[in-house]
Amino acid sequence: xxxxxxxxxxxxxxxxxxxxxxxxxxxxxxxxxxxxxxxxxxxxxxxxxxxxxxxxxxxxxxxxxxxxxxxxxxxxxxxxxxxxxxxxxxxxxxxxxxxxxxxxxxxxxxxxxxxxxxxxxxxxxxxxxxxxxxxxxxxxxxxxxxxxxxxxxxxxxxxxxxxxxxxxxxxxxxxxxxxxxxxxxxxxxxxxxxxxxxxxxxxxxxxxxxxxxxxxxxxxxxxxxxxxxxxxxxxxxxxxxxxxxxxxxxxxxxxxxxxxxxxxxxxxxxxxxxxxxxxxxxxxxxxxxxxxxxxxxxxxxxxxxxxxxxxxxxxxxxxxxxxxxxxxxxxxxxxxxxxxxxxxxxxxxxxxxxxxxxxxxxxxxxxxxxxxxxxxxxxxxxxxxxxxxxxxxxxxxxxxxxxxxxxxxxxxxxxxxxxxxxxxxxxx
Numbered sequence: 001x002x003x004x005x006x007x008x009x010x011x012x013x014x015x016x017x018x019x020x021x022x023x024x025x026x027x028x029x030x031x032x033x034x035x036x037x038x039x040x041x042x043x044x045x046x047x048x049x050x051x052x053x054x055x056x057x058x059x060x061x062x063x064x065x066x067x068x069x070x071x072x073x074x075x076x077x078x079x080x081x082x083x084x085x086x087x088x089x090x091x092x093x094x095x096x097x098x099x100x101x102x103x104x105x106x107x108x109x110x111x112x113x114x115x116x117x118x119x120x121x122x123x124x125x126x127x128x129x130x131x132x133x134x135x136x137x138x139x140x141x142x143x144x145x146x147x148x149x150x151x152x153x154x155x156x157x158x159x160x161x162x163x164x165x166x167x168x169x170x171x172x173x174x175x176x177x178x179x180x181x182x183x184x185x186x187x188x189x190x191x192x193x194x195x196x197x198x199x200x201x202x203x204x205x206x207x208x209x210x211x212x213x214x215x216x217x218x219x220x221x222x223x224x225x226x227x228x229x230x231x232x233x234x235x236x237x238x239x240x241x242x243x244x245x246x247x248x249x250x251x252x253x254x255x256x257x258x259x260x261x262x263x264x265x266x267x268x269x270x271x272x273x274x275x276x277x278x279x280x281x282x283x284x285x286x287x288x289x290x291x292x293x294x295x296x297x298x299x300x301x302x303x304x305x306x307x308x309x310x311x312x313x314x315x316x317x318x319x320x321x322x323x324x325x326x327x328x329x330x331x332x333x334x335x336x337x338x339x340x341x342x343x344x345x346x347x348x349x350x351x352x353x354x355x356x357x358x359x360x361x362x363x364x365x366x367x368x369x370x371x372x373x374x375x376x377x378x379x380x381x382x383x384x385x386x387x388x389x390x391x392x393x394x395x396x397x398x399x400x401x402x403x404x405x406x407x408x409x410x411x412x413x414x415x416x417x418x419x420x421x422x423x424x425x426x427x428x
Contacts, residue, residue: 044073048080060090078107082366086359094128119354129198136222152189154225155179156210161234173310177272184294197317213248220250243275257282269298305334309341321352
């Protein structure tokens with residue numbers, strides 16, 4: 001019996017330790033945790049402790065069940081909510097994990113905890129988009145007959161036909177420009193750039209694939225888009241470019257409109273505007289004077305700033321968020337009024353930090369919220385072993401040396417652990 005109860009103390013104390021690592025639990029220990037959960041069906045604190053222990057032991061389905069039970073009793077438990085998100089994430093139920101993290105972000109917590117949740121949401125969103133792309137490809141036959149979102153447009157990355165590596169990043173930059181402009185027209189719904197890129201990655205689309213109407217239409221159907229815009233730009237001579245874009249109806253692969261523009265690189269923004277108005281005219285889209293003014297606005301007047309911004313988008317798509325942030329900051333340095341670059345720089349920094357956070361590290365951060373939470377968890381774990389000790393701990397857990405002394409205690413044998421815990425929690 002003593003061994004069964006000590007498993008709870010082991011997991012609770014390990015949860016209090018900094019930089020905690022996963023604990024390899026044996027089948028017997030997992031069974032003991034399950035028995036403890038069954039014996040305390042109405043104790044939210046115990047259910048949370050057991051759920052966290054299950055998560056750290058890799059028993060993610062059991063962790064989910066225990067944490068759901070804990071939150072049914074106490075929906076405000078931040079530790080249980082975050083670990084439920086981690087359990088769902090490990091089970092690849094990303095929608096449920098995102099919902100759990102959003103609930104955690106709505107609870108009353110400190111800035112550090114809120115930032116951790118926000119960063120996890122950013123990182124998980126990318127995983128979810130990749131999962132959505134895989135599912136769409138797997139369910140492609142069903143999607144063929146599904147109705148697209150009305151007036152929705154997917155702008156694919158452009159294709160550069162040329163040999164100047166300095167211009168290749170404009171494949172992302174031009175798509176961003178066109179997408180940003182079309183988003184100003186309320187009649188259209190623009191699909192997220194990240195969602196389009198996730199599908200392109202899953203399909204491993206080549207530059208030639210993106211320019212093929214049939215392949216572009218297939219991408220649109222998989223994305224649930226009504227129309228797809230595919231673009232190509234090429235060098236016409238050493239100083240000039242030509243832009244060509246095609247609007248394709250996703251359901252039929254029919255080319256609905258085409259547009260072109262050509263000029264020197266320094267006139268890139270003017271070319272994009274000319275191309276845009278050409279496409280809209282051929283699509284029979286009537287614009288109000290206010291819409292024309294909005295579409296005529298330029299993100300920056302500095303072409304080199306925009307090239308740096310385009311390199312940032314390219315780095316993002318490679319998953320190099322640190323590098324992307326550097327490029328976006330270069331764009332901002334050249335043009336401090338370049339709002340999109342400034343926004344992207346901060347976002348890339350946050351995503352870069354988020355991708356470095358493992359589930360184990362998040363669990364450790366949540367468990368380090370404060371001495372009150374740590375002491376309460378250990379007190380709950382000790383309750384069945386030594387009620388007197390637990391009572392003292394509830395009054396004395398603010399003692400700073402407590403955690404390190406408990407960690408030392410866990411490295412001793414069972415008798416040594418009990419003796420050391422008695423010295424850590426002195427008599428009042």
